[in-house]
Amino acid sequence: xxxxxxxxxxxxxxxxxxxxxxxxxxxxxxxxxxxxxxxxxxxxxxxxxxxxxxxxxxxxxxxxxxxxxxxxxxxxxxxxxxxxxxxxxxxxxxxxxxxxxxxxxxxxxxxxxxxxxxxxxxxxxxxxxxxxxxxxxxxxxxxxxxxxxxxxxxxxxxxxxxxxxxxxxxxxxxxxxxxxxxxxxxxxxxxxxxxxxxxxxxxxxxxxxxxxxxxxxxxxxxxxxxxxxxxxxxxxxxxxxxxxxxxxxxxxxxxxxxxxxxxxxxxxxxxxxxxxxxxxxxxx
Numbered sequence: 227x228x229x230x231x232x233x234x235x236x237x238x239x240x241x242x243x244x245x246x247x248x249x250x251x252x253x254x255x256x257x258x259x260x261x262x263x264x265x266x267x268x269x270x271x272x273x274x275x276x277x278x279x280x281x282x283x284x285x286x287x288x289x290x291x292x293x294x295x296x297x298x299x300x301x302x303x304x305x306x307x308x309x310x311x312x313x314x315x316x317x318x319x320x321x322x323x324x325x326x327x328x329x330x331x332x333x334x335x336x337x338x339x340x341x342x343x344x345x346x347x348x349x350x351x352x353x354x355x356x357x358x359x360x361x362x363x364x365x366x367x368x369x370x371x372x373x374x375x376x377x378x379x380x381x382x383x384x385x386x387x388x389x390x391x392x393x394x395x396x397x398x399x400x401x402x403x404x405x406x407x408x409x410x411x412x413x414x415x416x417x418x419x420x421x422x423x424x425x426x427x428x429x430x431x432x433x434x435x436x437x438x439x440x441x442x443x444x445x446x447x448x449x450x451x452x453x454x455x456x457x458x459x460x461x462x463x464x465x466x467x468x469x470x471x472x473x474x475x476x477x478x479x480x481x482x483x484x485x486x487x488x489x490x491x492x493x494x495x496x497x498x499x500x501x502x503x504x505x506x507x508x509x510x
Contacts, residue, residue, distance in 0.1 A: 237284065239309045241265040241302070243292055243349060244319030246273040249368065249416060252456035253316060256464055258285060265305040265312070267319075292319045292345030293337075302352040314467050315353045316366040317346035322383040324445070325428025326438060334426065335382055342386035347393065354401070361405040364467045367394045371414050371482040375489045378441035398474055407472045411463060414482030416454030454479040 240257045244250040246268040257264045258280045266274050267290035274287035286308045290301045305312060320342040323334055350365055357363035372380055373387030391410055398408035430438065459478045466472050477483045 238262045238313045239265070239305070239311050240314045240316065241267070241305055241312045241349075241353065242316040242318055243267050243290060243345075245277065246270065248318075249413065249456050249459055250316070250318040251277075253318070253460040253463060255280070256457065256460040260464065263309050265301075265309070267301055290319075292317075292349055293340045295348050298345075298348045298352050302349070302356075306356060311360060312353055312356050312363065313360075314364045314366060315350065315357075316368065316463075317349055318366075318368045319345060320368065320386070322380065322425045323428070324379045324383070324425055324442065325381075326379075326431065326434040327381045329428035329431050329434065330382055331428065334428065338382045339386055339389070342383070343389045343393070346390060350397070354406075357401070357406045358404055363405070364407045364409060364472060365394075365397070365401075366409045366411060366463060366467065367391075369394075369410050369412050371412055371477070371485055373410070373412055374486045379438050379445060395474065407467075408474065409463075409466050409472050410475045412475060412477040412482055412486065413459060414454060414477070414479035414485065415448050415452035416456050416459055416479065417452040454481070 240254075240262055242250055242254055242257070242264065245254040245266040254264055254266050254277055258277065261284075263284045263286075264277075264281075265286045265288060266277050267288045268274055269289065269291050271287045271289045274285075278285045278287050286305065288301045288304055289297070291297050302312070321338075323330065323338040346367060350367075353363075353365070357365075367390055369387045369391050370383070372384040373391045376384035376388075394408050394410050401408070427442075462476065462478060466476050477486050
């Protein structure tokens with residue numbers, strides 16, 4: 227992988243969604259420590275007061291619910307008015323909805339996709355005209371190991387991350403000739419509140435308890451014990467954006483790398499197993 231290029235001396239402008247807690251907060255803190263400029267967004271901007279206090283002249287805190295298209299446009303316009311450009315967009319805002327597919331209320335399922343998929347799409351589309359005009363920029367899409375493999379209880383969440391990965395891979399091919407890069411970040415378990423307050427649960431159906439209850443217990447047991455260090459994840463993301471040729475995908479943590487490698491190897495074996503059935507379906 228290419229070595230990182232020299233960091234910008236004029237203060238790269240970052241636009242990061244969901245910076246109140248978790249990986250978004252860790253990334254915001256590292257961006258500030260690097261001397262870059264930051265547009266930090268959250269649904270409750272008062273949660274960002276301590277970020278602003280770190281560098282009042284370099285941090286702009288804005289309210290943003292990514293499911294509100296008007297709020298997205300206003301936030302991007304405010305960022306451009308303040309800093310004149312956006313160099314790195316990080317679509318980090320999101321949450322997990324857990325439960326079997328049949329258990330999930332339609333409204334909750336749609337809300338999950340509105341936040342994790344369409345929210346990221348709306349912010350990306352709002353920033354793209356600026357990146358195109360600059361002929362430069364990097365879009366960081368916060369996916370997950372769940373964007374490669376679905377875990378029991380995480381069907382809806384995995385669905386959003388699979389969708390985000392497909393959209394982002396297609397976007398990367400569309401914008402590469404414009405000098406714009408896309409990085410899909412795939413974290414494993416990191417020590418944030420993702421397994422705590424950032425999760426919503428569906429009302430259980432008894433027939434699914436046999437498989438989902440143990441999965442839920444395992445999920446909850448990780449809280450506070452996740453192996454991933456958010457600060458190190460933030461450094462890896464920053465390093466990737468500064469590469470001359472940023473990677474399309476960036477798995478974070480040994481757990482993510484090992485599980486993704488195992489899944490991809492299994493998929494190759496699965497293709498081999500059905501090749502005799504699938505290959506003869508072309509016209510002779």
